[in-house]
Amino acid sequence: MARPNPLYGTGIFRRRIRLQAAQGQVSVDLEDGNHGFRLRLWHDGERVTTVEVDPLRIPFNTCAEAQRPLQRVIGHRLDEDDATLRSRLVPGDNCTHLYDMAVLAVAHAAAHLSKRRGxxxxxxxxxxxxxxxxxxxxxxxxxxxxxxxxGQPVHDWAIAQHTLHEPAEHAGRPVMRGFHAWASKSFSGMPREAAFALQRAYFVAQARRHSFEPAAEHPGASDGMPQGACYSYNTGVVERAFRSNGTVRDFTDSPELLLKFLP
Structure with a gap:
């Protein structure tokens, strides 16, 4: 059982994602207090042709294996919708964060291609x-x-008991289960993408409440997470999922270090 983090209540969970779309390819870099990933996706103007991942800092020894189910994105048409991509990849089969990065990469590949043509x-x-x-x-x-x-503010939320209190027009909306349904209808374009990214950051930020040190005493199976919560919590994987030592970072006072992927 994880212990309470004695520093919780004094800090800030920070996450940074950088997307770079160019002709035939998109790169996505993600870093936060618990993760560090690089993803590269290539396409031929119609379909995804290749995806590669660098798992630079991961919570469990098994996380890097999630590169395998992510390969299902190959062949996905850039003009197909999110639901089609979701059914192809199956979120619960994948690392949550690599799945999100792949979805972003596909969206930005399509947007960049559309902009070039237009x-x-x-x-x-x-x-x-x-x-x-x-x-x-x-x-x-x-x-x-x-x-x-x-650098431009997009969303600023006040949340209590996983429910939005501010801004007023979204008060009472859920930020955990049920979020995707209402957010999909309430936002479009970049604000929609940003809302999904912020919700995921809020979800991951809950890990700051706990201390999983020493890592050897907190294998994945001890977390009590449901089957399919992510790749490493699936039956057949969680039994051999062991926490990585010394991988948690606190960027409260050092946001400038994000995406530098320091050891």
Whole structure:
């Protein structure tokens, strides 16, 4: 059983995602207090042809194996919808974060291709999007969660008991189970993508409440997570999922270190 983190209530969970779309390829880099990944996706203008992953910092020794189910993205048409991609990849079979990165990569590949065709672009210009997420530790029962895109604020939420209290137009909406349904209808374009990214950051930020040290005493099977919560919590994997030593980082006071992937 994990112990309470004695520092919880004094810090900020930070996550940064950088997307770079160029001709025929998209790169996605993600780093937060628990994870560090690089993903590269290639396409031929119609379908995904290759996907490669660098699992630089992972919670469990088994996480790197999730590169295998992610290969199902190969062959996906860039003009197919999110539901088709979801059914192809099956989120519970994958690492949650690699799944999210693949979805982002496909979306940005399609958007970049559409922009090139629509604007008549003929060079190999690269389009970059940088998302910065901040989730404050809960204080007085309330958590503040924010996301900016390329330095511009997009969402600023006040959350209590996994329910939105601010902004007023979304008060009462769930931030955990049921989030995807209402957010899909309430947002579009970049704000929709940012809302999904911020919700995921809020979910991962809950890990700050706990201390899993020493790692050897907290194997995956001891977490009590449901089957299919992610790749490493699946039957046949969770039994050999052991926590990695020394991989948790606190970026509360050092956001500038995100995406530097320091050892």
């Amino acid at each position: 604007d008549g672009i003929t060079d190999d210009g690269c389009t970059t999007c940088l998302y910065d997420m901040e989730v404050d530790d809960e204080r007085d029962g309330v958590t503040r969660a924010r996301i900016a895109c390329n």
